[in-house]
Amino acid sequence: MELLDETITRIEPQDKDTRARAHRRLESLVMPYWALGRLLDLAEDLAGMTRSLHPSVAKKTIFTMAADHGVAAEGVSKYPQEVTPQMVAAFVSGAAGINALARQAGASVRVVDMGVAADLSRLFAAGKILSRRVGPGTKNIAKGPAMTRDEAVCAVENGIEIALEAADDVDVFGTGDMGIANTTPSSAIVSVFSGRPAADVTGRGTGIDDEQLIHKVSVIEQSLRVNRPNPKDGLDVLAKVGGFEIGGIAGLILGAARLKKPVVIDGFISTAGALIADALCPRAKEYMIAAHRSVEQGHRAALELLGKQPLLDLDLRLGEGTGAALAMNFVEAAVRVLTEVATFDEAAVSKAR
């Protein structure tokens, strides 16, 4: 709990003065006023986060957090649980969606075992993945809490440690997830924080049919009835209806915020992690960049809770960090506009009449 408390204490708001200086530069660039719209908003944010008019964004890393979920036993996913370690192997081999998109964006991918229900020690020993296991998958939230409160703290602190250890190697953090059944705890989390019924914030995940969706909603309703998570207490929500990778993502976000570095939030599961981080430390929001709006039903509500407008809306629903990788291009683009575009005066271009 010490690392978590210390981290929360150390998270500072964006720097207003640097933001203001960036704003003045951006509004004097050789273009009609604020003509690059949300790219300029992002540039201003990045200056405020990093305290710099030349934010470093060269070193970009997506941390893809993997874990399993006891609630998979309820048949809430189209895929068997063995897919979680199989996808970890695919990430390591470089052949998954996140690998292709991270390469496009010039980002690295680090895969983290937060608690996969399989033995990944060979991949860890070979240096292919990070290991921050909290346990061999969570318990079934339809029957009781996903994890103990101590395990929830451990998951979040593991995420913080990953961020702090990467401090010298990463300018821009990205979140990602892998875990069969993990839209179920994510919908439960969004339901708790938004106060909306499970049916409003539950989607088809990997592609379940109407009947399976009705079942999934009932499983989430049951998990909320059985566990009664307290929306005022982020650790309680994580412990009762969360997941190890969701806790790890929350911790990664808090760690990035502590380091005064931007963190690009991927899709639905990552946003559930962001909601936990927000519940623990609302100031952390100032370092979050919402990558995209997922197809997943509850994502809109989750982003609204954070007050974040996503950069992209491309009907993605893969996770892994794929949306975050795509959005990394905009982080770099925003910084290039801030640092490489001349002002009207510098370019000797006539101003508006």
Next chain:
Amino acid sequence: MELLDETITRIEPQDKDTRARAHRRLESLVMPYWALGRLLDLAEDLAGMTRSLHPSVAKKTIFTMAADHGVAAEGVSKYPQEVTPQMVAAFVSGAAGINALARQAGASVRVVDMGVAADLSRLFAAGKILSRRVGPGTKNIAKGPAMTRDEAVCAVENGIEIALEAADDVDVFGTGDMGIANTTPSSAIVSVFSGRPAADVTGRGTGIDDEQLIHKVSVIEQSLRVNRPNPKDGLDVLAKVGGFEIGGIAGLILGAARLKKPVVIDGFISTAGALIADALCPRAKEYMIAAHRSVEQGHRAALELLGKQPLLDLDLRLGEGTGAALAMNFVEAAVRVLTEVATFDEAAVSKAR
């Protein structure tokens, strides 16, 4: 007229067989069905355009077409006409928005003088810009046609030639524009093709106020009354209420389509050019990729006429090709997904139950 006619004849539809093969591969990738949504649609399109399951997209160039507009004399823009050549100089110096964003996307920028009302011969002689001047700016569309029909053909054929000459150097074309007052002819074009009143498709361009907007709408209404462009005749619309750069953009698009190469359409002015290209050859649409939805009021209607859903919606309204540059990242990302991601079988991952 020969080059235009020949080009229209030679534009073929996308290749259905390659599209089908791409579709089969994309739906077997190691992810839930079509989980990268519109990125997969784009990958399928790129395969159909290029007739390849490994579309070449390494060489990306934005052609920023510049020209002046007689209608600037009506006071429809916030900026004086001298800004057009000043911005051309900024593009050449590498200090404008398009330069920064093209660098981010790994794209080149070629600036084309389609008819700027200034002497740019030194920049041309120094090899800094292409020169395809149709004239020293169009005539005032509030008083009569922007150009003769021959000049309209010349503008479009100049654009086609630029594309054909770049055939070996460019895998992916991008459009861009610069021309003070050019949202005015663009709104006129959208009004003609959509049948909507000018007020519905006219926006604030570089940022005019309410009173100036009312005036701009009345100027566009007058241009339509005076000229009566025929929506069935793309050259008539271009000649009567268009612009030299808009014709050049239309030609570039037709040339790209003839080459079976994708062309990323930037914002409002580029989409007006795309509407001219579409009127001349509807098949050309199969090679167009809509980059973004601009703030400019008429852009939504213009994209609907083309049946195109844009990739981005970031409140951009700069033009120059900036939205096309940002969208180039997605073209590359789509191809990486098509070519670098394994199938379930290749990755030995269990399929859905």
